[in-house]
Amino acid sequence: xxxxxxxxxxxxxxxxxxxxxxxxxxxxxxxxxxxFSRLRVKAQCESGFTIQELMVxxxxxxxLVTFSFSLFLFTGKLFTSWQKRTELHLEVSRVLxxxxxxxxxxxQVLELSDSTMTLVGTSSIQVxxxxxxxxxxxxxxxxxxxxxxFVLHLTPMKQFNKYSEGVGISLAGYSxxxxxxxxxxxxxxxxxxxxxxxxxx
Numbered sequence: 001x002x003x004x005x006x007x008x009x010x011x012x013x014x015x016x017x018x019x020x021x022x023x024x025x026x027x028x029x030x031x032x033x034x035x036f037s038r039l040r041v042k043a044q045c046e047s048g049f050t051i052q053e054l055m056v057x058x059x060x061x062x063x064l065v066t067f068s069f070s071l072f073l074f075t076g077k078l079f080t081s082w083q084k085r086t087e088l089h090l091e092v093s094r095v096l097x098x099x100x101x102x103x104x105x106x107x108q109v110l111e112l113s114d115s116t117m118t119l120v121g122t123s124s125i126q127v128x129x130x131x132x133x134x135x136x137x138x139x140x141x142x143x144x145x146x147x148x149x150f151v152l153h154l155t156p157m158k159q160f161n162k163y164s165e166g167v168g169i170s171l172a173g174y175s176x177x178x179x180x181x182x183x184x185x186x187x188x189x190x191x192x193x194x195x196x197x198x199x200x201x
Contacts, residue, residue, distance in 0.1 A: 085178045088148065092173040092180050095136065095144045099169050102127050102138075103186035109165055115152045117167065129154075149174040157185055 157166035166187030
């Protein structure tokens with residue numbers, strides 16, 4: 001009070017009464033306490049994750065990543081296997097179509113065994129099919145892909161008339177762990193047979 005009294009003597013009495021100053025200090029203190037409480041609640045709300053929560057998030061994330069990677073590898077292997085199997089089917093079908101086409105264009109089946117066939121084409125040109133070391137050859141040239149192992153089986157067809165002649169062709173292809181087989185019957189065309197008989201007389 002002595003300090004306040006000396007201050008009053010120098011500068012005059014304050015405009016506000018003592019009671020009003022006390023009320024103001026009380027209100028300001030309450031306001032400060034309320035503000036501090038709000039800041040503390042806000043700090044609690046903005047606090048980070050606990051260690052247990054972080055561990056759970058890491059475990060779940062690692063499981064999801066592992067599952068996604070395994071699914072990606074499985075899908076890649078499945079696609080690769082499907083692609084190789086499709087390529088093998090196309091290769092066997094293409095070679096089988098080539099053999100059947102040669103039979104259709106031939107004039108005579110000169111020789112026929114289980115895996116060897118000799119055809120006589122136009123201008124007496126011979127077309128010879130044989131299997132050597134799991135490789136299918138046409139006139140000593142390899143037919144088909146080098147990665148495919150072929151097994152050829154030939155059977156004579158029954159002659160429906162004296163001009164009818166044909167071959168039953170069974171072809172199997174093996175590549176890695178995949179295999180595919182196909183069969184077709186090919187006969188010499190009637191016009192080619194008649195032309196061959198006319199020229200040979």
